Amino acid sequence: MYYEPPTEEQKKEILEKIARLIVEKEMEAPAIMFLETIKPLSFMGSQLTLFTLAPFLTMLGEHEEKGYNLIRLFEKEENVEYLLQRIETLSKEKEASKERSAPKKESAMTKKIKSFFKKIFH
16 A cells, blocks of 8 residues: 655654653663664665555554554654654753752752751840
8 A cells, every 4th residue: 555655744743742751751872873774774674664664554544544654754864864863852951850849959068057056146
């Protein structure tokens, strides 16, 4: 069965979902390592995946086209690179958000100084 390849907008949407899921599960480092490793062989890998999984994609029923589209995304190195960039960007945004929302921790020395002044003035 033949399916139309995904449009650019659909590609970006799928890759964005994958990147968000990876960052949400805090799997950035292993995902980046894996993607950097397979990037040069992305076309061969996608063809091998298509060859081995195609018979099983029919079990997805109405979602069969989504399975083919996901495999097709990794045919091109630029899609893998886009996914890597999105993972890194989302990870940095998450870290920045954590830093802004986390309360500042007092150092042990600051606590000792406060304790000292409380004893003196109370």
